[in-house]
Amino acid sequence: MMLRASSSVNDMEVDLNAIQGEAIDSSAVVAASALANLVDASVNNLENLDAARAELVDATDEATLVDAAAVIANFEMMTRIADGTGTRHTSDRMESMADITTAMGLHDFISARR
Amino acid sequence: MTTTPGALIKSSHNSSSVSVRADLTSAHIEVWEALASPGTWWTGHERLAIAQIIRIAIEEEQPVPPWESASSLGRLTETGPLSAELQDAIYRLAAHAGTLTEDWYSRLRDATAITPEQWVEVIEIAASVVSVLRFAEVLGLEKPDFPPAIGGEPSRKTQPSKPAKHHWVPVVHLEEMTEELAPYYQGLTILPPVVRALSSVPSAMAALFLLSSAQYIPMQEMADLNWSRGTLSRRQIEFVAGRLSAHRECFY
Numbered sequence: 001m002m003l004r005a006s007s008s009v010n011d012m013e014v015d016l017n018a019i020q021g022e023a024i025d026s027s028a029v030v031a032a033s034a035l036a037n038l039v040d041a042s043v044n045n046l047e048n049l050d051a052a053r054a055e056l057v058d059a060t061d062e063a064t065l066v067d068a069a070a071v072i073a074n075f076e077m078m079t080r081i082a083d084g085t086g087t088r089h090t091s092d093r094m095e096s097m098a099d100i101t102t103a104m105g106l107h108d109f110i111s112a113r114r
Numbered sequence: 115m116t117t118t119p120g121a122l123i124k125s126s127h128n129s130s131s132v133s134v135r136a137d138l139t140s141a142h143i144e145v146w147e148a149l150a151s152p153g154t155w156w157t158g159h160e161r162l163a164i165a166q167i168i169r170i171a172i173e174e175e176q177p178v179p180p181w182e183s184a185s186s187l188g189r190l191t192e193t194g195p196l197s198a199e200l201q202d203a204i205y206r207l208a209a210h211a212g213t214l215t216e217d218w219y220s221r222l223r224d225a226t227a228i229t230p231e232q233w234v235e236v237i238e239i240a241a242s243v244v245s246v247l248r249f250a251e252v253l254g255l256e257k258p259d260f261p262p263a264i265g266g267e268p269s270r271k272t273q274p275s276k277p278a279k280h281h282w283v284p285v286v287h288l289e290e291m292t293e294e295l296a297p298y299y300q301g302l303t304i305l306p307p308v309v310r311a312l313s314s315v316p317s318a319m320a321a322l323f324l325l326s327s328a329q330y331i332p333m334q335e336m337a338d339l340n341w342s343r344g345t346l347s348r349r350q351i352e353f354v355a356g357r358l359s360a361h362r363e364c365f366y
Contacts, residue, residue, distance in 0.1 A: 029353045039354055042252045043361040053254060062132055064345040066253065070138055071351055073249035074329035075358040077241040078308065081322065082366035083211035084237040085311035086219060086282030089366065 031059040035068060042072055119146035122258040123246070129256040141328035142249070145242035145321050150261040154271060154315050155232045156239075158263035163194030164236055165260055167201055168243040171208035180210040199225040208240055212363035219282045230283045231275070231314050238318035245325050275314035286313040298323055308366060330355070 023029070023036035034056040041048035056065050081087070123143045127134040149165055150158050167190055171177060178184040184205040185198040196204070203222045207214065222228065228236075250257045273292055275284035286292065291299040294316035299305065312318035327333055331351065335341040339348050346354070 069252040079364040
């Protein structure tokens with residue numbers, strides 16, 4: 001969510017495929033694969049969490065693991081706030097995000113049909 | 115055995131060899147203290163009943179589908195004074211937030227007579243519980259129990275909230291900022307809708323700002339796109355945030 005807010009006001013290049021699909025390490029997002037595996041395990045496969053934690057510590061360090069877990073927790077919170085209150089973007093924000101929402105197929109989400 | 119909120123969170127954060135930042139521990143203690151205390155519209159006992167449903171919903175390996183009633187299926191027990199319809203709504207918020215619609219919200223209000231402000235406080239509780247429990251789970255820590263309820267009545271303090279264009283719930287607009295909202299509104303010329311969403315209940319705003327600052331980025335640093343704690347870069351932070359939000363099918 002805040003990803004789009006921040007990325008739209010700077011020249012931060014975001015690989016949209018990496019957000020939803022296979023994440024490949026790059027200079028843009030260091031340790032993307034290990035970070036993606038931690039997120040994916042936390043949502044879809046708790047049995048893989050031990051391995052995902054170890055992979056991220058190998059790629060970075062323990063303090064980075066703690067901060068990644070905190071960001072995951074934060075966006076577990078933000079998704080409930082946004083969807084529980086029916087929060088919508090402003091129309092000018094929707095226009096500025098049109099390419100991103102189309103590319104990521106976000107209009108297919110039930111939460112887009114408010 | 116001690117069951118103070120601080121002891122419960124510290125026990126969780128010290129349950130592995132991983133070192134948890136002190137500001138994260140402080141933030142989680144603060145919301146755990148508020149969890150069991152009388153809120154703005156719910157008593158401590160009611161707030162814990164809401165928290166218990168959220169815990170059940172996020173800890174189930176196979177959550178009840180959004181079109182089914184968790185209470186009718188016997189999945190919610192010991193949830194106290196809440197009606198079955200409200201229990202199901204809280205369960206769905208926690209387990210399937212991405213499926214909620216404005217029609218669903220209208221039907222919830224008709225069926226339960228819950229006020230928008232009471233619903234916002236439910237969301238505040240969800241925010242606290244998912245933050246603390248999911249952080250522990252992802253990091254492999256022991257998940258803390260809930261503290262015992264503290265007696266007393268809710269404050270029932272109202273805010274000048276009004277129907278909103280970008281939310282189902284009413285919000286307090288920037289030009290009608292109150293003393294309670296000043297810490298979150300002051301100095302701003304515009305408020306992102308997701309930040310404004312909880313403004314009808316200032317304690318919910320407090321929880322959001324406290325948790326976001328510790329778990330994500332301090333509010334005052336939000337505009338600095340190179341900000342980092344020295345661990346994750348801003349790009350990495352946003353990558354994790356975006357991937358999690360996509361998993362949860364959160365359009366916003």
